[in-house]
Amino acid sequence: xxxxxxxxxxxxxxxxxxxxxxxxxxxxxxxxxxxxxxxxxxxxxxxxxxxxxxxxxxxxxxxxxxxxxxxxxxxxxxxxxxxxxxxxxxxxxxxxxxxxxxxxxxxxxxxxxxxxxxxxxxxxxxxxxxxxxxxxxxxxxxxxxxxxxxxxxxxxxxxxxxxxxxxxxxxxxxxxxxxxxxxxxxxxxxxxxxxxxxxxxxxxxxxxxxxxxxxxxxxxxxxxxxxxxxxxxxxxxxxxxxxxxxxxxxxxxxxxxxxxxxxxxxxxxxxxxxxxxxxxxxxxxxxxxxxxxxxxxxxxxxxxxxxxxxxxxxxxxxxxxxxxxxxxxxxxxxxxxxxxxxxxxxxxxxxxxxxxxxxxxxxxxxxxxxxxxxxxxx
Ligand SMILES: [Zn+2]
Numbered sequence: 001x002x003x004x005x006x007x008x009x010x011x012x013x014x015x016x017x018x019x020x021x022x023x024x025x026x027x028x029x030x031x032x033x034x035x036x037x038x039x040x041x042x043x044x045x046x047x048x049x050x051x052x053x054x055x056x057x058x059x060x061x062x063x064x065x066x067x068x069x070x071x072x073x074x075x076x077x078x079x080x081x082x083x084x085x086x087x088x089x090x091x092x093x094x095x096x097x098x099x100x101x102x103x104x105x106x107x108x109x110x111x112x113x114x115x116x117x118x119x120x121x122x123x124x125x126x127x128x129x130x131x132x133x134x135x136x137x138x139x140x141x142x143x144x145x146x147x148x149x150x151x152x153x154x155x156x157x158x159x160x161x162x163x164x165x166x167x168x169x170x171x172x173x174x175x176x177x178x179x180x181x182x183x184x185x186x187x188x189x190x191x192x193x194x195x196x197x198x199x200x201x202x203x204x205x206x207x208x209x210x211x212x213x214x215x216x217x218x219x220x221x222x223x224x225x226x227x228x229x230x231x232x233x234x235x236x237x238x239x240x241x242x243x244x245x246x247x248x249x250x251x252x253x254x255x256x257x258x259x260x261x262x263x264x265x266x267x268x269x270x271x272x273x274x275x276x277x278x279x280x281x282x283x284x285x286x287x288x289x290x291x292x293x294x295x296x297x298x299x300x301x302x303x304x305x306x307x308x309x310x311x312x313x314x315x316x317x318x319x320x321x322x323x324x325x326x327x328x329x330x331x332x333x334x335x336x337x338x339x340x341x342x343x344x345x346x347x348x349x350x351x352x353x354x355x356x357x358x359x360x361x362x363x364x365x366x367x368x369x370x371x372x373x374x375x376x377x378x
Pocket of ligand 1: 068101102135164165
């Protein structure tokens, strides 16, 4: 059994459902500390965070592998073919919660670092590992806490590889060179409740909202760019009415979400959104949630090194994408100019019978090793 498979299995065996790290980070720290890494634990409110850093012989750039040790709950156990927290190999795949998202990536980059160090391939700069147990949860006490520490110290980071499962059909077909932002809000339109037979005495909140909604779904917020699709606005919930058939609703409540590209800053979206409402003379209140900012990795040494490694290892020409939900990459982008995400096939993530191809594990580890060797080698 290879070292990466062995470590992936050991991590899967720990039922680290957010925010419980369940000893995963200790396992990683135990492997890195003997290889000269200084390991710091930044734990907060039940969330475990590990920052492990090692300087190499000569000065040079700092490269960080980032990831999470937490997993989403397995869901109904009886629907799993085998115990989600007992790694099982069958039909060429490794099964278990976290196999794809993202314990195999964590195992692969830890072993890649070990191999590169043991072979004397890393010569300059610094190499680091950042792990959190709060990526699948609210993300309040996770990566962002470590990033704040690094910012306070003025710690210079140059490259960051997040091991999220980015591949779509086969290992290496997709790299994420950024992520869209997310902005949610709750709109409450205030009308006047009344009897449907006496509309002149009421103000129907739904009738007032409807024309504005029709416009909002048709707005072109931006056109995106070469990396990002256009910003999209979606309604997720709309509630109004008392349940009675003869009552005009006095209030309508709408939950909505923007997935936005860097072309549309948060303030611009908020202004344009409220301008539409104002144009219809609506009386309303809005609660905006804390936005997740988008990030973009400019083409540079990191994207080139990773793409070269993918090609060399798999023969695939990776495609860049910014699709999918938000990730911790957004926090890392605050301290690191080049943040990229790369990992195994994501088809089974968060599902029953989550798995990773056994034939993905060694190539994934080798891709990580080739990338760090290219950036921190001679
Ligand atoms: Zn993940």
